[in-house]
Amino acid sequence: MKKIYIFTIATLLVLSNAGCKKFLDQVPNDRLTFDESFATKATVDQLLANVYSTLPDEMQQRFPANGYTAGPWTGASDEADYTLPSSFSNNLNSGNWDATTGQVNTMWQLYYRGIQASSNFMANVSKCTDCNLNGVDFISRYYNEARAIRAIYYYYLLRQYGPVILLGNEPIAADAPIETISKPRNSFDECVDYIVSELDAVTANLPAIPVSNDDYGHVNKAVAQAYKVQVLLTAASPLFNGNTDYANLKNKDGKQLISQTASAEKWKRAADAAKSFITTFPSFTLYVKTGTTxxxxxxxxxxxxxxxxxxxxxxxxxxxxxxxxxxxxxxxxxxxxxxxxxxxxxxxxxxxxxxxxxxxxxxxxxxxxxxxxxxxxxxxxxxxxxxxxxxxxxxxxxxxxxxxxxxxxxxxxxxxxxxxxxxxxxxxxxxxxxxxxxxxxxxxxxxxxxxxxxxxxxxxxxxxIFIRLAEIYLDYIEALNESDPGNPDILIYLNKIRERAGVPQYGAGANALPIPADMRDAIRRERRVELAFESHRYFDTRRWKIAETTDKVILGLNIQKNAADGFYNVVTTESRVFDKKHYLWPIPNGEVQKVPLVVQNTGW
Structure with missing residues (x-):
């Protein structure tokens, strides 16, 4: 990694906002000089939209990592078989991928480009000459939005590749010498602490929730704190919390990259963050649409x-x-x-x-x-x-x-x-x-x-949709059940999900079901169906360390038959390959070769 590619102004500039609630729907489209690009709010808005542009557009899972950070998550989980032959999920499911695979490198590069675009924006947004409008300091607001997005990109890298390299807060010059950018991987806990501290730091200078139509699609306090919950839940999970399978995952100086001691405090930290979100942002409520029954x-x-x-x-x-x-x-x-x-x-x-x-x-x-x-x-x-x-x-x-x-x-x-x-x-x-x-x-x-x-x-x-309230509820009760089993909030928020879903709740009422003896299993079952097809199951089975069981086969009906002669017989429609090394993606081979301080993930 002799030089880290940074978005130039030619790629930084994007279409102006075309209407309400369409902020993230902007794409690069224009060219200006560097000074011109940061001079006015109109072009600063365009530059900020580019900072957001690396967010994963999971609507494009048909073409994962094909110019997007969309992943193969639905077809590579046990939710579905992505039967399109060219889908990258089929490579994952067959074990036909490694550190040299193009998508492995593309996802890594795109997120780091997003990180660098964020840092570059933060370093230059103060040049705007008309970014204080009607008493709103957009320089401060936009600076903190970019800071939050940078932290979010690190989170997406973290859950996919494990411990990564923290580049620091200043943008790295395109001609930076190798010795200044040749860095080893930070530990997983260091990455988590950095991301969380960044998300916490931005909240004082962002609106709590959207206050006008133009605010939709922008990061605000609620968004930053919701991502904080995701980060902390991931950190508390068995894949990263005392996982001895990664005992040998160390930097070349012997630094342990994933803690070998499980910590219940990490679950408490996640539960506290989720409960704080729920109490701090009461305007978010489970959506209900009234029907005739x-x-x-x-x-x-x-x-x-x-x-x-x-x-x-x-x-x-x-x-x-x-x-x-x-x-x-x-x-x-x-x-x-x-x-x-x-x-x-x-x-x-x-x-x-x-x-x-x-x-x-x-x-x-x-x-x-x-x-x-x-x-x-x-x-x-x-x-x-x-x-x-x-x-x-x-x-x-x-x-x-x-x-x-x-x-x-x-x-x-x-x-x-x-x-x-x-x-x-x-x-x-x-x-x-x-x-x-x-x-x-x-x-x-x-x-x-x-x-x-x-x-x-x-x-x-x-x-x-990237994040909705039902996910926060499920994050909360999962973390709370691990840190404080028996806490009444577990049943309260689990039942809120079930009530909206129209199924009997757990408890002692006349129509209630018995409280599950295995609450962890009950929470995981609820999460599986409530968040189905929302790109969670792939990461859930991995952070729980159950993918080597769940991701071996796909079952379906016998599509070679009609109803009269066996269509409804359940058969194996796909056999899959899943080894322990597949819990994390490999670090791209090119990165390891260019920067010898970067060690490869276990098993790759």
Missing amino acids: PFLTAFLSCRDVMLTDWNSEVIFAKGNADITNLQYNMAPNHNNGTGGDKGGSFLSVSQQLVRAYFMANGRSTDDPLSGYSETGGFTSFQAPDDNAARQVSNMYVGREPRFYVGVTYTNRKWINPNSSLITSFEFNGNAGKGSISNTDYSGTGYTQRKNLSLSGWSTGGRTN
Whole structure:
């Protein structure tokens, strides 16, 4: 790493803000001299938008690390099989990747470029001559936004690569000599402390929450503190908290990079941060959309929390995002459909996730009292967004509302209310393998439905959510259960999630379910379905150190068959490779070669 590439002014300048709540939707587009670029608020706004531009746009998971920091997280977790042959998630799942793989290097470089762009902006924003408007000091505000984003980029590196190199607070000159930039990796705890201290430092000079339409998409106090919760939860988790698998992960001077002693205090620190967020920002509330029945209310609430821009639950999002690629991946390839009703069927939901959703009675499908059956035949059932009852497999009957939000299954009415399409993934069905000449069919007999526009895949231009309140609640109770088991808040906030989801709560009431004996398992189960398809499961199974169990196979239905001859039989649709080294991505080989002080991750 003889020189660290820094965004030049040619790449720093971006389109001006095109309207309310579209701040993160700006892209580089213009050229000015260095002095001109920081002289006025108009161009400073454009430069700041570039600082934000490296945030991961997970709507682009079809093309991970292809000019974006989008990752392969859904298809590389046990949520789904990404059946598009060229998807990088298939390389991860087959073990066909290493420290020389292009995406490994691209993600690393993009985040460090974002860090350098942030530092460069911070060093020069004070040159603005008209950034104090109507009593608002935008120099200070924008400086602290960039400082927060820089810390957030370090967090994204940390959860993916483990301990990284902290570059310092000043931008590094493009012609800096090798001896000034040749640095070893900092320890994981040093990285965490730095990120948290930066996020704490910015809060005094940022608004608490958006105060006008133009503030949406900007980092504020709430956003910074929400990321702080994510950082501390990651640090407290088994992957980084006393993980002896990394006993030999040391710098060349012997410095231990991941602590070998588990600390309960780290869980407390995460729990305290989450509780502080909840009490400090009471304006965020779980989103509820009222329907004609309690079940329909739960369904609409859990569906539309992802579809309603800047609703009461959204803490941070990118406005006016291009979501058509993601939606095309989710939409079945209906041979009798057109336009937005005919997609690619690429995001094939796993049978494991189908099983993970609760029953309407609130019980897990592996509970003998749940009533769940994969071999029980068919029942006439009307889904909450359907206009008629249809014969469906009993495994889809009597499920909780989030199941119907999340999964498109055979004989389900298509999501577009103006369409009469009924989806079938059977071999000879309208989205089945038998009628498709290429690979654009579901590999499991299901596709993802959550986060899909009601008008089909071709309608875009809404928010791409980064963090919402339900995640903070789940972070809180996970950390609290590890640091203070039995604390009443665990049940309170777990039940808040279940109440909004329309399933019976845990407790002693007439309709309540028994309090789970294994609360850690209960919290993880709730998190899995509440945050499904939101790029959490990949990192959750890794920070919990369970991926070597969960990421071995993908189960689905037998798509080679029709219903009469075995379509609903559960089979292995994909075998996967997961070794202990895969818990972390390798440091790019080029970085290790250029800077000998940088040691490689264990096993690579």
